[in-house]
Amino acid sequence: MKQQHLIYLILGIAATALFVLFGEWCYELHYVNGFSDDMHNYELNTTVSVITALVPWAAAGIYYYAINSVRFDRWYHWLVVLALVMLITPVAGYMVTDSVMADNGKSYVAESVTFELLNMLWAAVLFVVASFSMRWWSSNCRHTPIPQ
């Protein structure tokens, strides 16, 4: 195991942990009166940030170590996984948010959609971080999406 690759992994984990820790701050960069307050009050920012961290890392893990196939080792295969991450993460986030809000008699459909569209970008960033943290040890996909 190359030391350099281990450093990338540690840096990736640290960056993701920072995102989870400071998720609320990240999300409140786009502050929406009422909706952002309720997200804070019901601790949904933290919940969604955990989902947004877990889905990209899980997807990257599955792509690089479970699929790990020469049939899926091109950059466009990686893009497909990225697209799935950008789809699954906001959908999962929306469902959790909507469920909690509904339990508390609130409804923020338009705000939630906007929030999750922005969250989609965070998921994409975290998928890139996860990919470049863990790909080095994959036998077939370590050079995807770009060669080492």
Add this chain to the structure above:
Amino acid sequence: MRLFLLAIGGTGSRVLKSLLMLSAAGVRPVDDNGRPIPNLEIVPMIIDPHKSNEDLKRTEALLTNYRMIRTKLYGNQTDVDGFFANRIVTLREIMSDSTIQITDTFIFNLNAVEHAKFRDFIGYDTMNEANQALTSLLFADYQLENKMNIGFVGSPNIGSVALNEIKDSNEFKALANVFQQGDRIFFVSSIFGGTGAAGFPILVKNIRQAKNLDINNRDVLMRAPIGGVTVLPYFNLEHNEDHRIDKADFIVKTQSALYYYKETLTSQNDSELNAIFYVGDQEVSKPYAYDPGEHGQRNKAHLVELVSALAPLRFAGIADNRLTDPDGNPLKTLAFEFALEKDERNVDFLTFGASTRSVIYEPMVKFHLLFLYLQTGFKSMIGQGFTEDAPKITSDFVTSQFYRTLTEQFMRAYADWLTEMFDNNRSVQLFTVGERDMNRAIHGVNTRKGKLGFGHRVVDNNAFKSEMNRLSRDSNSYSARTVEFKLLDLFNRAATNLVRDRYENIN
């Protein structure tokens, strides 16, 4: 150990071609315990005045290509595993004495012989009447008129006179100079033609009587362990009214030569040869076009040549104490024959006996898979997986001299060789000619059943890519090597794993 391999005549060239194919596949000589012979260098020398012989030209080109490919792969290293394992060098390459002038080729220079008519060579016109009469008794008119640049047209009586000149050649002196204790000499020749049948005993005699020659190192040379494969009649000729070479004479010539060999080379009391291998086949080949030499002689490759090519490898693996006494004198000649396990017209790997299979089966299968992979899979993989690991294999690689020599010349010759052996009789069907599917390419061999009992394991370019990716990831050694070495070594290792894991019974 250096093995000086003297390939005489057309059969010599064709056997050498088979040896090159085996060497390219990674077949190495091993000792009685199965360990590869260390520090082996093979020094082939083709002895044939018939320079326009197509078989000679094909073998010479193949030797040159082999040497270039191997040098790119391993430099001057001797003990390597994998494709192109045996180091093959020219006599010039290993010479340190620059006072002897020889060219850097695998062809023995026979200038003194090849440009002369036989009658001029022996000075027939300057003989007195009595000697001319005696000479005319010994040689037919067409033999006296024979211009020897087309060989000796099946006339060993010409060859035995003409090839006696070899002892005075620079090549022979160079051989004597570089020959060291522990080196060996091996002859490849046919017994039923002109060049080989005559050249073999003459050259053995010249080596054993080296004390009479004005050469360095003669004491070591005259005690050299010498082996030879004598190829008995195995091919057939189309009918022709010109009877300079007549297939009806093959057996008679063979009987005479065998008798002569018995008296002079393998005698019970005075063995000149340390080991002799007899190879032949009563199942005659498809008839070859009648050509005493004028049209180039291009014969199809044949099973007998493949089997004969195993002889020098076997000879190199025989322990010293089985060949010579403690003083270096030859023991009683060891004689070897070869038999197929099954007497069949269509020969695949299972037709060979277990000992032959253990030597050639796996290496040849791996080499054939390499052939298929380079044809069908490799180019599309550049820029992916293992090719991106250091040293990177870029798209420029496929235009390199190495790659083009390997694929456009060596592998093409390999395909021709397989096809020719397939088309001959016996028909050698080790691989299914023209089959590009790796799962069906090895004749009579299937891939193993799937892990859950369903279907069969798959061997294809993706399986190789995956295995090479894994091996490349786990290896730190390639970054200091060339891309050529990386590609072939990775493939060899991947093929070893896949062949053992996915095919049935390759052993």
